[in-house]
Every structure is written in C-alpha cells, then in structure tokens.
Amino acid sequence: MNLDLTGKRALVCGSTQGIGKASAMELALLGASVTLVARNEEKLKEVIKQLPADDTESHHFIVADFTQPEDLKAKVADYIERNPIDILVNNTGGPAGGLAIEAELEEYTKAFSQHVICNQILAQLLIPNMRQAGWGRIINIISTSVKTPLKGLGVSNTIRAAVANWAKTLSFELGGLGITVNNVLPGSAMTGRLESLINSRAEKEGKTSEQVKAEMIKEIPAGKIGTPEDVAAAVAFLASPAANYINGINIPVDGGRTASL
Known part of the structure; x- marks a missing residue:
C-alpha cells in the first residue's frame, strides 16, 4: 500500500489543537510538507516545532482567522504564489450547541461563513495547482451529524450538512x-470541543461531566471515546496515493456509534 506523501505539500486548517493538529502530524509522518493555518501565532510556532521532518520536508504556517474570510483569502493567495498546495484539509471549530429553533440568525450566517464560505475560498485558490498537477486531495473534517443529526446541535447539524x-x-x-474530495466524520473524539459540549450538557442536566461522559460511552459499540489521532489516521489515508479511487464519500470515525449506514 502506497502511503508515501514525499514531495507533497498539505495545508491543514485549525491545526494548533485537536484533530487538526493530529492530522498535521500524521501527514508529516507520511512525508508531506505541512502548512498550518490558525489564528494563534504562538500556538502555531509550538506545533511547527513538534512536526516530524526530514531533508525532504519544509513546514510553514499562516496566521489567519476564519471569522475574516477576505483576510484568509489574501494571506493564502500570497502564500501559494511561492508554495503550491496538493492537499487541503478543511477543519474549523464547530458552532456552539443549542436548539435549531432558538438560534439567532447571526449564528447561522456566522457558521455558514466560517465553514462553507471559507472552504470555498480555499478550494478556489488551491484547485488550479491541483488541476495543473493532475493530482489533488480535498478532505473535510465534519461530523457524523451529516448522517444522523445530533440532539442539541441545531446550527452545527445544519451547516455540517451543507x-x-x-x-x-x-x-x-x-x-x-485527478482530484478527490472526501469527508471524515468524527464521532466522539476527545477534543476541546467535545469537552466543552460535555460540560455544557452536564450543567444543563444537573449532572457531573463524568456522568455525561459515561452515558456517551454506553452509546458507542467500541466502548470508549476516540482520540484525535483516530480521526487523523483516516485523514492521512484519504490524502495518500492508496486512496486514489476513493472519491465523494463520508467516512465516520466514531467507534460504530452512528446508527445509519
């Protein structure tokens, strides 16, 4: 199986923590040069130091905020003039929890901009080089909610499906x-976002965070909450030459929790 990404450059969004960071690490381990994108420059510098590298790899970062699409567009456009990208990993923190009917209109427009609009901006910038090379990968880290909407995540369910x-x-x-586009759907992976959702649910239901976590685990056939690295492994595979004929699919990485096929 060919998993070698030597000579490829990947742009990984939201890559200072959680699934984004784990994906950057996995891609670097396979030989890719990685460009991190996030808003916190200090954290970006810390992650750059942690990325594995050899003589064929050169890692960089771009400081950009997905709440400012035009700024993101300008910075990435400038960067790719010198560093064409072969692999795009779209990964942005999800909207806050809450019922769909109670969400303010601004919550929907903000989430749509951060996810759909910013994804479109990056795709339009990076696809010309992929087209010229006859090879490219676009991988979107979304949620299992695109198969089965999750209770209490009204805005997220809506935008993830979009x-x-x-x-x-x-x-x-x-x-x-020669460009594939696929989605990775994390279930319960222990990230900062999941911890926040657990704590929020615990507060609303008058339970401890450990009680809520235990209830979640009961719904997972694997009997445990996953890790960012579990999700990153799927991202890295889809980015590899081995996934050449896999296109347009949703891959749940959820320990078997999602009830639909």
Whole structure:
C-alpha cells in the first residue's frame, strides 16, 4: 500500500489543537510538507516545532482567522504564489450547541461563513495547482451529524450538512481531474470541543461531566471515546496515493456509534 506523501505539500486548517493538529502530524509522518493555518501565532510556532521532518520536508504556517474570510483569502493567495498546495484539509471549530429553533440568525450566517464560505475560498485558490498537477486531495473534517443529526446541535447539524453536500458536488466536478474530495466524520473524539459540549450538557442536566461522559460511552459499540489521532489516521489515508479511487464519500470515525449506514 502506497502511503508515501514525499514531495507533497498539505495545508491543514485549525491545526494548533485537536484533530487538526493530529492530522498535521500524521501527514508529516507520511512525508508531506505541512502548512498550518490558525489564528494563534504562538500556538502555531509550538506545533511547527513538534512536526516530524526530514531533508525532504519544509513546514510553514499562516496566521489567519476564519471569522475574516477576505483576510484568509489574501494571506493564502500570497502564500501559494511561492508554495503550491496538493492537499487541503478543511477543519474549523464547530458552532456552539443549542436548539435549531432558538438560534439567532447571526449564528447561522456566522457558521455558514466560517465553514462553507471559507472552504470555498480555499478550494478556489488551491484547485488550479491541483488541476495543473493532475493530482489533488480535498478532505473535510465534519461530523457524523451529516448522517444522523445530533440532539442539541441545531446550527452545527445544519451547516455540517451543507459542507457535506458542497463536497459531494465538488467530487463530481473534480474527479476527472485527478482530484478527490472526501469527508471524515468524527464521532466522539476527545477534543476541546467535545469537552466543552460535555460540560455544557452536564450543567444543563444537573449532572457531573463524568456522568455525561459515561452515558456517551454506553452509546458507542467500541466502548470508549476516540482520540484525535483516530480521526487523523483516516485523514492521512484519504490524502495518500492508496486512496486514489476513493472519491465523494463520508467516512465516520466514531467507534460504530452512528446508527445509519
């Protein structure tokens, strides 16, 4: 199986923590040069130091905030003039929890901008080089909610589904160019976001965080909460040459929790 990414450059969003950071690490281990994108420069510098590298790899970072799409566009456009990208990993922190009917309109527009609009900006910037090379990977880290909406995550369910359908549409349009577009759907992976959701649910239900966590684990056939590295392994595989004929799919990484096929 060919998992070698030597000579490829990956741009990984939201890569100073959690699944984004773990994905950057895995891609670097496979030989890719990684460009991190996040808003906290100090954290970016810390992660850069941790990325494995040899003589074929050169890691960089871009300081950008996904709440400012035009700034993101300008910075990435400037960067790729010197560093063309082969692999795009779209990963942005999810919207706050809450019922769909109670969400303010601004919550929907903000989430749509951070996820769909910013994904579109990055795709339009990076696809020309992928097209020229006849090879490219776009991988979107979304959520199992695109298969089964999750209670209490109204805005997230809505926006994640929009990203999934955007990606499926792109897979039709780009598949013949040697560019694949796929989605990775994390279930319960122990990230800062999951911890926040657990704590929020515990507060609302008058339970401890450990009680809520135990209830979540009961719903997972694997009997445990996953790790960012579990999700990153799927990202790295989809980025590899071995996944050449996999296009337009959703891969749940959830320990078997999702009830639908």
